Amino acid sequence: MQVRQLPLARGFAWLGEGLVIWRRNPALLTFASLGYLLMLVLLSVVPLIGQPLASLLMPVFSLGVLNTCREIDAGRKAGPDVLFSGFQQNLRGLVTIGALYLAGSLLVLFLTSIADGGTLLQIMTGGEKVDPEAAAVAPGFTFALLIAIALSTPVMMAYWFAPILAGWWNIPPQKAMFFSFIACLRNWRPFLAYSVALMVFCVLLPGLVIGMLGLVSPTLATLFSVPLPVLLIPIVFASFYANARDVFRDALDERREP
Template sequence: MQALTLNTAHGWRWLTEGFRIFRKNHLMLTFLVVSYWMLMAIVNVIPMIGTVVTTLCIPAFSVSLMNACRNIDKGGPLGPQTLFSGFQKNLRALITLGAIYLAATVGILAVSSLADDGALMRLMLAGHKPDEAVLASGELMRALQVALILLCPLIMAYWYAPILASWHGLSPGKALFFSFVACARNWRAFLVYSLAIVVAATVLPGLLLGTLAALLPDGAALLTVLLTVVLILILAPTLFASFYVSYRDVFVSSDTASDA
């Protein structure tokens, strides 16, 4: 296995290829994504324990959705049972990745608490809304900025780690390391990829909703709700598919790399 360094244009290609995969089996992929969201929401209702359980299981569910995208891409079978396929291989490594991510996130929130006396940490972990004084002082925003800066390397290390641990049998440490290196090598492509997501998720929908609101002012509110739901049901599965496409483009087997 080898991580390639791709050109900048691949960032846009990941999103367009993700949409192509979505179109090949949009109903089932949307069903799996919505089922995943609902299951996470139900478990998250349990105070404290729900957050821990969902975080530990996210890597396995991520692999499940990547399995679905790979099956669609390669013409393999796809059904509701695919949602739990990520739990069938190297589960211990995936649970460990979830635990590492949870511990690292708590650590980052603890560091950010130096800026707002723990308001952001209490909001994220326990759902406690910050006081008006904290919001007015700007302390929460400073803590959020600190957290986002520290989260960037964590997200880079975590981006491909579940797939590397499940599909390639890497240990959690190696999976995190190779994921970070792959993201660092392809930061230009990821920058374009991020910009493409912003355009597809905010700019274009905003223009469309604004135009419809101007043309049909009486039904603007209802149209906004309906179109927002439709866009989410299209964009979310497309994004999951684009995650798979980025992995497919960045990582190749050693034999394939030698032939190339």
């Protein structure tokens, strides 16, 4: 698998490229992105098995959204059913990736129990009701958060490109997660820039605009903030595809050859 090593500036470009993809077919991409989130929410509310099932199928629906972006990027016509296209592309491998990601995430949470006695684990798993304010001042809670961030980063790196690698190139799940980790590691500079761009685009700028509108009219600020996620979420999802297209461009070009 060919992985390109990109300069830092490419990370700032991915959001703009995501915006371009969204503008080509905003209706379809919005449906796929919000449909992905809705499916995970509906699955997670199923008693007992809901949350594990949502984790197992997360790569499947994630691939469906990325397939949507790919079809739009290629200028091909696609319908709403493309959200479920992941069920036809190495389904077993995708579910295995979901299981490995779930296991890694749970392992990270269990390791944080060393620092805070399991407070963060209880909050994240919903096993017991915990007062967030009391948890914030609990001994070791801040250290547990730092541990969670540090250990969950490599888990996320291993997952980031794995659904694409397993779905588009039929790479076995363990190898897909390994290649994903290596691809993220080799491109840590553009991903750092991408993280800054996401923070500015999705948090700082909207917060600033809403705050300024709130000074003029609280009602106007509310009206602006309600549809904002519907606009931001599809663009962010399209930017996920943009960085995958950038990192694996050579492999994608080979895949298009007859």
